[in-house]
Amino acid sequence: MKSQGITSPSDSAALQDETQPTPNPAPDSGAEPHLLREIYAELCKLRAMVGDMQNRIANAAPVQAARAISIDAAQALLGCGRSRIFELLRSGALRRAPKVGKVAMITLDSLEALQECFAREPAPKRKRQPAQQSTGRAEKDAILKLIRQA
Numbered sequence: 546m547k548s549q550g551i552t553s554p555s556d557s558a559a560l561q562d563e564t565q566p567t568p569n570p571a572p573d574s575g576a577e578p579h580l581l582r583e584i585y586a587e588l589c590k591l592r593a594m595v596g597d598m599q600n601r602i603a604n605a606a607p608v609q610a611a612r613a614i615s616i617d618a619a620q621a622l623l624g625c626g627r628s629r630i631f632e633l634l635r636s637g638a639l640r641r642a643p644k645v646g647k648v649a650m651i652t653l654d655s656l657e658a659l660q661e662c663f664a665r666e667p668a669p670k671r672k673r674q675p676a677q678q679s680t681g682r683a684e685k686d687a688i689l690k691l692i693r694q695a
Contacts, residue, residue, distance in 0.1 A: 613642030613650035622656065633659070 614622070616630050619639070623630070633639040634651070638659050642650035 612654075613645075613652050614656065615645075615648050615650060619651045619656055623659075638662075 616627060619630055620627060630639070630651070634641060638655070640652045640655040642652045644650060
């Protein structure tokens with residue numbers, strides 16, 4: 546059974562150390578606030594530099610994008626549909642570039658070559674279709690004739 550009032554000498558010394566506040570070192574006559582201001586200024590500079598680096602990384606185009614574009618971008622440039630792009634890839638008019646993640650890419654060189662080919666060839670002329678004659682005129686006359694007779 547333990548007695549509540551009796552403590553060992555080492556326990557009482559530990560209790561006294563915990564209850565006694567540690568003395569604070571005396572400030573060096575204004576040097577500490579000056580040092581804190583310098584540290585804060587340096588921290589602000591570092592934050593600004595990190596922010597600039599993050600912006601450059603976020604806005605920088607990947608190296609692959611300089612040599613290739615996505616299928617969606619090729620659609621917009623050529624003004625055709627996705628199936629037509631894949632037909633051009635199968636026929637060899639366009640060449641694939643390595644994928645970027647899951648996005649299929651097309652080499653920019655092959656796209657430019659295809660556009661030059663289109664620019665050199667004259668556009669095919671369409672034959673003019675004759676205007677279709679209205680066959681409904683006879684029917685309208687017949688209906689009007691029936692109405693007048695009634």
